[in-house]
Amino acid sequence: xxxxxxxxxxxxxxxxxxxxxxxxxxxxxxxxxxxxxxxxxxxxxxxxxxxxxxxxxxxxxxxxxxxxxxxxxxxxxxxxxxxxxxxxxxx
Numbered sequence: 001x002x003x004x005x006x007x008x009x010x011x012x013x014x015x016x017x018x019x020x021x022x023x024x025x026x027x028x029x030x031x032x033x034x035x036x037x038x039x040x041x042x043x044x045x046x047x048x049x050x051x052x053x054x055x056x057x058x059x060x061x062x063x064x065x066x067x068x069x070x071x072x073x074x075x076x077x078x079x080x081x082x083x084x085x086x087x088x089x090x091x
Contacts, residue, residue: 038062 035044036053043057052064065071 036046037044038046038055038058038060039062040060041055041058043055045056046053047056048054049061051068052061054061
């Protein structure tokens, strides 16, 4: 076998080993993540729907944030540019 073929084969083997290691790491990390459970029935068969969660076991919708855009708009502004209220307090 020529040197080029040996190098190409070695590169392929290393590539396949790395891919296998990455697949094992992702499957391990996915298994260790804690799944959110339903507050009513305790099932882990829940899914994210928009800005809430839905239980596929009992049908409960929970964790709904009623006004996520308004909540963020009413939050204190930090950073640049400073708003008029901050400028007035400084002077």
